[in-house]
Amino acid sequence: MTSEHLPLEINGVVKRYRQGASVIEALRGVQLTIRPGEFIAIMGASGSGKSTLLHVMAGLTDVDAGQVLVDGRDLATMSDAELTKFRRAQIGLVFQAFNLIPALSAEDNIRLPAPDGPELTAKTVALLKRLGMLERRKHKPGALSGGEQQRIAIARALICDPSVVLADEPTGSLDSVSGQEICRLLRELCDEQGRSIVIVTHEPHVAMWADRVVVLKDGANLTEFSPSGARDAQELAASYQTALSPLAEASR
């Protein structure tokens, strides 16, 4: 994970989807830089481009203009095979629906993206311990709670020691207590291990854990603010609503 490059740089990214004769501009010149150990929450109304941006960061969607640099490497310069290999090593992905393989045990799900080698078992056990899941390592996903499944999905995202972890609504399928536990875990991973994490969320309670909230509107950066300025999630929600208000836009 040590590198002189920033974990993630998004420079003027444009993404268009073509549907027949019509073109939807999902991203219109988005700028974003993430520093080592930084936790960023991306918020914005439905359709503002949050998931598209996350997919672009992961190299799952190509861009029409601009640059995506992960650990200093421009994703657009890689062949499909290179990109697949690079993604596996440098980018950890976490999804709302966990996306675990039902037939595999928790520990086999964690090991899946990593090349087999002498250290893999020790690494898997260390992650299971850190995430409080060692006792449950033989369980299949169906025998785990939602929060436990998301812990396993986070361990899987970390097994290759990636530069960045990207999470699309990681608490969206969880009750609020489990959701907050997952947020605390992600926060600790940033603080203890210098992980860089980007999450997409609609929930102010989740965004409260971030260092920075980046707000998108109509595929572009609208504004950003620090949650530390808010006493609680209600205040953060108010800052977010203010940012979206026409009055605030007119004054920018």
Ligand SMILES: Nc1ncnc2c1ncn2[C@@H]1O[C@H](COP(=O)(O)OP(=O)(O)OP(=O)(O)O)[C@@H](O)[C@H]1O
């Ligand atoms: N595969 C696609 N084909 C065509 N249009 C798409 C595709 N994916 C997204 N879009 C459009 O791009 C825009 C941005 O979508 P995106 O899913 O990134 O927004 P979002 O902010 O993540 O929304 P939500 O909060 O509802 O998940 C929307 O207008 C959406 O309809």
